[in-house]
Amino acid sequence: MPRSLPRPLLAVPLALALGLTACGGDPSGSDDPAAGSSNDAFPVTVTGADGDLTLEQQPETIVSMSATATEMLFAIGAGDQVEAVDDNSNFPEDAPTTDLSAFTPNAEAIAEYAPDLVVLSDDLNGIVDALDALEVPTLLLPAAETLDDSYAQLETLGDATGHAEEADEVVADMQDRIAAAIDSVPADAEGLRVYHELDPSFFSAASSTFIGSIYTQFGLENIADGAPDASGGYPQLSAEYIAGQAPDLIVLADTKCCEQSAEVVAQRPAFDTLPAVQEGRILEADDDIASRWGPRVADFAEAVAETLQG
Structure with missing residues (x-):
């Protein structure tokens, strides 16, 4: 049954104080939350992992508790409607970051933003039920497993915020850029082996994960797929296993968290013999871009293509 929830009447002093300082910025530069949006689309019903949600009017005060959702909201032009984001939402720079924790969410703290x-x-922590109990409309969009999941979430957010057309444009741009990146890679790159590094203890991501699906688009062979213990798609490999697989491409998704680099990798025991090291195919990725499923995945695909091109 669709959840049709009214905007909660939670007029607390803290919400008023934060409302003066934490305001999102639309990349278009417009100060009008409805600019470029379609109010005629409401009421609208959207579907998340927590079921159907009916929104009677265009949301004016959005709280994003997901770094990826924050990027999506700003990309589709809903930034001016975003009142607050969690403490991991660090992109774009003008996102109204708060001390709200997505890992230990507190319903009352979120509700203070009305x-x-x-x-x-x-x-x-049962945050969806807790927010429902406070009559706060929630939309649960879990981690995408494929690019199609990412596109679908963008479209859902577009419908939910009154920016359906802008969301369609973002999806089309992502699709065009990713397709162009794939087409730019030489045919002989197909079948090359890739090692995706999540941290220096050799945790990796298999093809069953979202980031792994990007490598599949390029026709690459993911060495994590053959790991003895798949661990839900994120196995911990060993230096010996990696050396034995002789990856042709190494993608470092631990450059910010753990200060890893091509130079550091080359200094690891036996890694100087790897084709990726010898041929200079090591991508020093941005940890955030490589761990999120928002619009910047197109940036990641282009970076992979550039590395494969040599």
């Missing part, structure tokens, strides 16, 4: 829409990627 949101008419809360977007989450995880239902931790």
